[in-house]
Amino acid sequence: MGRTRDNAVAQTEPVLLSKTELRQRLQQVGEAMYHHQHPFHIRMHAGQLTRGQMQAWVLNRFYYQSRIPIKDAIILSKSEDVAFRRAWRKRIVDHDGDHDGDGAGGIEKWLQLAEAAGLDRDYVISTQAILPGVRYAVDAYIDLVTHNTLLEAVSSSLTELFAGQLIALRMDALAKHYPWLQNGLAYFQGRLTQAPEDAAFAFDYAAEHAVTPQLQSLVIHSLERKCALLWAQLDALHYCYVEPGSLPPQPNIFRPESS
Amino acid sequence: MGRTRDNAVAQTEPVLLSKTELRQRLQQVGEAMYHHQHPFHIRMHAGQLTRGQMQAWVLNRFYYQSRIPIKDAIILSKSEDVAFRRAWRKRIVDHDGDHDGDGAGGIEKWLQLAEAAGLDRDYVISTQAILPGVRYAVDAYIDLVTHNTLLEAVSSSLTELFAGQLIALRMDALAKHYPWLQNGLAYFQGRLTQAPEDAAFAFDYAAEHAVTPQLQSLVIHSLERKCALLWAQLDALHYCYVEPGSLPPQPNIFRPESS
Numbered sequence: 001m002g003r004t005r006d007n008a009v010a011q012t013e014p015v016l017l018s019k020t021e022l023r024q025r026l027q028q029v030g031e032a033m034y035h036h037q038h039p040f041h042i043r044m045h046a047g048q049l050t051r052g053q054m055q056a057w058v059l060n061r062f063y064y065q066s067r068i069p070i071k072d073a074i075i076l077s078k079s080e081d082v083a084f085r086r087a088w089r090k091r092i093v094d095h096d097g098d099h100d101g102d103g104a105g106g107i108e109k110w111l112q113l114a115e116a117a118g119l120d121r122d123y124v125i126s127t128q129a130i131l132p133g134v135r136y137a138v139d140a141y142i143d144l145v146t147h148n149t150l151l152e153a154v155s156s157s158l159t160e161l162f163a164g165q166l167i168a169l170r171m172d173a174l175a176k177h178y179p180w181l182q183n184g185l186a187y188f189q190g191r192l193t194q195a196p197e198d199a200a201f202a203f204d205y206a207a208e209h210a211v212t213p214q215l216q217s218l219v220i221h222s223l224e225r226k227c228a229l230l231w232a233q234l235d236a237l238h239y240c241y242v243e244p245g246s247l248p249p250q251p252n253i254f255r256p257e258s259s
Numbered sequence: 260m261g262r263t264r265d266n267a268v269a270q271t272e273p274v275l276l277s278k279t280e281l282r283q284r285l286q287q288v289g290e291a292m293y294h295h296q297h298p299f300h301i302r303m304h305a306g307q308l309t310r311g312q313m314q315a316w317v318l319n320r321f322y323y324q325s326r327i328p329i330k331d332a333i334i335l336s337k338s339e340d341v342a343f344r345r346a347w348r349k350r351i352v353d354h355d356g357d358h359d360g361d362g363a364g365g366i367e368k369w370l371q372l373a374e375a376a377g378l379d380r381d382y383v384i385s386t387q388a389i390l391p392g393v394r395y396a397v398d399a400y401i402d403l404v405t406h407n408t409l410l411e412a413v414s415s416s417l418t419e420l421f422a423g424q425l426i427a428l429r430m431d432a433l434a435k436h437y438p439w440l441q442n443g444l445a446y447f448q449g450r451l452t453q454a455p456e457d458a459a460f461a462f463d464y465a466a467e468h469a470v471t472p473q474l475q476s477l478v479i480h481s482l483e484r485k486c487a488l489l490w491a492q493l494d495a496l497h498y499c500y501v502e503p504g505s506l507p508p509q510p511n512i513f514r515p516e517s518s
Contacts, residue, residue, distance in 0.1 A: 069344055070336050076351070077332035082366055085328055085355050089348075092335070096344050107341055 012217045019207045022216060026223055030162040033227035040234040040242065045169060047177030052256020054178055056241045058117045059254050060134045062124050065110045067138050069095045071145050078150040087201055094194050109187035116184025129254040133236025137229045144225060151215060155206045155222035159230060160199035167191050271476045278466045281475060285482055289421040292486035299493040299501065304428060306436030311515020313437055315500045317376045318513050319393045321383050323492065324369045326397050328354045330404050337409040346460055353453050368446035375443025388513040392495025396488045403484060410474060414465045414481035418489060419458035426450050
């Protein structure tokens, strides 16, 4: 059981849902809470963000990307099942890669996006300029998978059910509105196939292991929590860089050259 | 820093050791504390253990084997360095493998050893028959890597510096004295090359990152702690199955058919 029920939304389902019903229930959560509807993303996809705002997004989102293999290694370490660990290992390989060349992982590809956006690679890697609000939300993800059950940790990855559609939309929008990013889109290309594969595995695991209404509620709530921590990252970005555009006083925070 | 300094032996080194001196210091720890000198191993290699005692060893040691990828995933999750994580990932692959056939990992190979020893595979996997003393020692290893720094966690793997020599000796002894195990020795064959590779990486990491006498002392003490938890597993086995041969009262504990 989780330690905290932050912003609890999921109630215990009154009866055990079928696998199809559980999938529908998760879909409802995604439609209501996934960050595809966040004002920052809506502006991004409408071509309304400045270069500086896009840089702020790429830079801050790197912190999330950099924590994904750490998060996945924690999940891997929570399983006593060799077959599960083998399957989950794929995610670590996807993001860390095998080397920086042809076998580049998601983190390296995100750095290529950052460079295409005109950011210095080492500056991004240092994470010194990340907004505190973004950092807290990402660290909450590590906290979620560390301190909750394997089922909840796996379920928190179910936002991947909705990622494919958002990424397809994003690739079109970035190519159209921000052509100066065109050399940095390999990350999204990779995720187009990885995210649906990962989502299918995680959903099958959750559906198989959530054998009571209580456990199904934990699955649903873990997805809600994950949606909240993705959304909160964009809130911080939007507040600081778009509207009202009020930067925190820390000296290292990213300041666009002109926006 | 570690939470506990259990059975502290390492004192803070008075001056910073060179890499060669650090290697020598670790070698001294191994010669004094590594489990190659444990009475149980000495009897094993002299051909003095019964089939039942060998079964007890294979069965109980499985618990240790089964925790290795979990331990390594925890270590991986403690690093923010992609290159380190890529390198450490090899250990998880070595033990979990890719599948049960040609790509069998160390855990599967240990199960083959168990089957060669006449044990039921599912009985071994269940870990129901493990001695409490063995379980506590192995769980202490997970605790060590969870609650200490990355440097200490990595250093706890430095027993691999001594594993190659012990395994070579063991393969000869097992083939000579326990020929009924001959179809189960693939695990040791694999470790003959894996252990020295892993040890070299871990030692280089420790030597590079232990940049003060205090940190070098933590490296040395982590190796001592690891030696202690390997030794304690054999103490439990020896006490219960060899001399005096007093089994704990738990009903599920492994009882050799004849010994």
